[in-house]
Amino acid sequence: xxxxxxxxxxxxxxxxxxxxxxxxxxxxxxxxxxxxxxxxxxxxxxxxxxxxxxxxxxxxxxxxxxxxxxxxxxxxxxxxxxxxxxxxxxxxxxxxxxxxxxxxxxxxxxxxxxxxxxxxxxxxxxxxxxxxxxxxxxxxxxxxxxxxxxxxxxxxxxxxxxxxxxxxxxxxxxxxxxxxxxxxxxxxxxxxxxxxx
Amino acid sequence: xxxxxxxxxxxxxxxxxxxxxxxxxxxxxxxxxxxxxxxxxxxxxxxxxxxxxxxxxxxxxxxxxxxxxxxxxxxxxxxxxxxxxxxxxxxxxxxxxxxxxxxxxxxxxxxxxxxxxxxxxxxxxxxxxxxxxxxxxxxxxxxxxxxxxxxxxxxxxxxxxxxxxxxxxxxxxxxxxxxxxxxxxxxxxxxxxxxxx
Numbered sequence: 001x002x003x004x005x006x007x008x009x010x011x012x013x014x015x016x017x018x019x020x021x022x023x024x025x026x027x028x029x030x031x032x033x034x035x036x037x038x039x040x041x042x043x044x045x046x047x048x049x050x051x052x053x054x055x056x057x058x059x060x061x062x063x064x065x066x067x068x069x070x071x072x073x074x075x076x077x078x079x080x081x082x083x084x085x086x087x088x089x090x091x092x093x094x095x096x097x098x099x100x101x102x103x104x105x106x107x108x109x110x111x112x113x114x115x116x117x118x119x120x121x122x123x124x125x126x127x128x129x130x131x132x133x134x135x136x137x138x139x140x141x142x143x144x145x146x147x148x149x150x151x152x153x154x155x156x157x158x159x160x161x162x163x164x165x166x167x168x169x170x171x172x173x174x175x176x177x178x179x180x181x182x183x184x185x186x187x188x189x190x191x192x193x194x195x196x197x
Numbered sequence: 198x199x200x201x202x203x204x205x206x207x208x209x210x211x212x213x214x215x216x217x218x219x220x221x222x223x224x225x226x227x228x229x230x231x232x233x234x235x236x237x238x239x240x241x242x243x244x245x246x247x248x249x250x251x252x253x254x255x256x257x258x259x260x261x262x263x264x265x266x267x268x269x270x271x272x273x274x275x276x277x278x279x280x281x282x283x284x285x286x287x288x289x290x291x292x293x294x295x296x297x298x299x300x301x302x303x304x305x306x307x308x309x310x311x312x313x314x315x316x317x318x319x320x321x322x323x324x325x326x327x328x329x330x331x332x333x334x335x336x337x338x339x340x341x342x343x344x345x346x347x348x349x350x351x352x353x354x355x356x357x358x359x360x361x362x363x364x365x366x367x368x369x370x371x372x373x374x375x376x377x378x379x380x381x382x383x384x385x386x387x388x389x390x391x392x393x394x
Contacts, residue, residue: 001259003247007240013233014222023283025211029241030248030257036210037245041238043204044226048234050200051227060227062198086220 004030056127058103058120059085068092068100075099076131080139081124081155083107083148087141099139102127107147108154116154124155128162137165144171201227253324255300255317256282265289265297272296273328277336278321278352280304280345288338296336299324304344305351313351321352325359334362341368 004026011022029037053059054066061067068074068088078099082088088101104119116122128135140155142148156166171189173182182190201223208219226234250256251263258264265271265285275296279285285298301316313319325332337352339345353363368386370379379387 001248001257003240003244003259004257006236007244010233010237010240013229014225016218016221021213024213026244027281027283028211030244032210034245036207037241039203040207041241043200043207044234044238047200047204047223047227048231051198060198060201062200084224086224 057101058105058123059088059101073098077133077136078139079128079135079137080141082141083143083151091141097139099137104142104151107142107151109147119151121155121158125158125162128159135163137167138163139167139169141169144169254298255302255320256285256298270295274330274333275336276325276332276334277338279338280340280348284338294336296334301339301348304339304348306344316348318352318355322355322359325356332360334364335360336364336366338366341366 007026007029008019008022011017011025012019017025029040050062051060052062054061054069055064056069057066059066059068063070075098078097079102080091080097080099081102081104082091083104083106085103085105088103091097091101102120102124104121104124106114106119108115108119128138138155138159140152142152142155152168159166170193171186172193173179173186173190179187204223204226205216205219208214208222209216214222226237247259248257249259251258251266252261253266254263256263256265260267272295275294276299277288277294277296278299278301279288280301280303282300282302285300288294288298299317299321301318301321303311303316305312305316325335335352335356337349339349339352349365356363367390368383369390370376370383370387376384
């Protein structure tokens with residue numbers, strides 16, 4: 001049936017959604033109460049209309065400034081650079097970081113044809129150079145994989161000289177893990193970064 | 198952000214979609230081209246407007262009769278009862294079955310509070326009783342799990358006397374499987390149902 005195929009193909013565009021899941025979504029929305037479909041459409045349109053980038057950090061925001069950048073108690077001299085907006089949520093849960101963020105919206109990835117022109121890197125440099133207060137430290141919190149690593153090294157090169165300190169998240173064994181399941185690179189890092197007791 | 202939370206909560210209603218996948222879907226639709234969002238909304242509305250149940254077999258259909266029921270070459274004296282519309286697709290791929298279907302839209306499940314009143318069972322009985330031609334056989338092709346099994350036994354009770362033959366899909370080892378990975382119930386069935394060579 002063409003109508004159902006159309007809807008299924010829409011869901012196939014979502015990353016990680018295969019033919020079976022797309023079919024399940026399609027049947028779900030065929031059977032769902034009218035109100036649920038209306039709510040989805042409304043939420044989609046609202047999100048598209050109201051959500052934009054924060055003009056400072058490029059996090060998603062409904063206002064010009066996101067709640068974090070608008071918060072006067074945050075320390076604007078420490079910048080934490082992340083790949084995706086959702087990384088901010090994870091870091092905020094630690095309640096440890098009191099600085100502000102900068103969202104790159106991706107990582108350098110030659111395979112996917114993504115270079116720094118597709119990321120908010122120029123904006124980061126401008127932000128650092130034009131900052132009204134001195135930026136003391138930039139934490140490069142890109143993902144601990146090859147793309148995130150490459151992006152961090154690249155940014156470190158660009159930022160060197162502009163800020164006093166450039167740092168990277170510490171590597172090591174994650175809490176709750178079992179040693180025999182941890183890859184050797186992580187273990188190497190955890191040995192090098194061992195702390196005194 | 199409330200707008201994004203709203204959209205995320207919409208996706209959480211989909212079966213099997215957790216918080217992370219809902220978040221990925223949300224970000225996907227924030228970044229997607231305008232045309233993709235428009236296509237999704239259009240496909241949703243079209244599906245809701247145009248797709249209804251086939252009046253004979255309760256498969257999804259854009260016309261009063263689904264393509265299978267409308268096909269004059271199909272044998273209407275053999276009825277194959279399935280739980281879900283998507284099961285029809287799987288059975289049609291075999292190209293072996295030339296009869297028609299009846300979709301229950303679920304299985305009896307006391308745990309989920311689903312009894313025969315929520316299924317197209319009354320419609321099945323009416324269909325059998327009012328059929329212009331004699332129905333010779335009903336194949337109960339519900340799933341080979343406890344709920345499908347229970348549903349099949351229940352239907353067999355109800356249909357006994359109304360049709361000449363009531364059958365169930367054959368159990369056994371699936372092709373391409375490795376014996377040591379197959380559960381003992383299936384193996385028991387495959388031994389009982391062994392065929393001469």
